[in-house]
Amino acid sequence: ILNVEQSPQSLHVQEGDSTNFTCSFPSSNFYALHWYRWETAKSPEALFVMTLNGDEKKKGRISATLNTKEGYSYLYIKGSQPEDSATYLCAFFLMNRDDKIIFGKGTRLHILP
């Protein structure tokens, strides 16, 4: 059974602090990994599409790394702001098959003022 684990499930971070969380996925038959940011009552928004081992992507204060050989990706947020409060989802794509996309349960990030 293919499993995508995100940890921690929930995280409280003081405004201004930096943080990171993990997405673990099967290391075989990797095709792509996506990160999404999902604010309450809104649509999930695509952050990063990662395909190559060693990929590092950045969008403002948010960045992500990818290690396909060991099966993990980290998402980093530098200098957390209240607007960063959201659930962060990762999705693992197996061999470019639309029916083989597995979402993690998400990491819920709360930024404390």
Next chain:
Amino acid sequence: DGGITQSPKYLFRKEGQNVTLSCEQNLNHDAMYWYRQDPGQGLRLIYYSQIVNDFQKGDIAEGYSVSREKKESFPLTVTSAQKNPTAFYLCASTITHSTGGRYGYTFGSGTRLTVV
């Protein structure tokens, strides 16, 4: 603005009734998807469609039906055969990369279905 529109936002259904959730996109995306989310679980794929007039079952298709008569529209019917339909439903679409891969998904804002 381009995007995906799901309607309604909230839907109440009596047991034994079929109900249809709407999903429309004006992004010219070829592929569309329906996901279900239950508390404490990741998104699970119900059905997907890569081209008009064609669709495939996902992991939890039982009790659901779909159609794809137009590129822009992918409605989901929750039938009375679905044993536990109360959930949050998300529609998504994406475009195929020139290499055959997928770009990131664009999601709708979801429909919360409650059976009363």
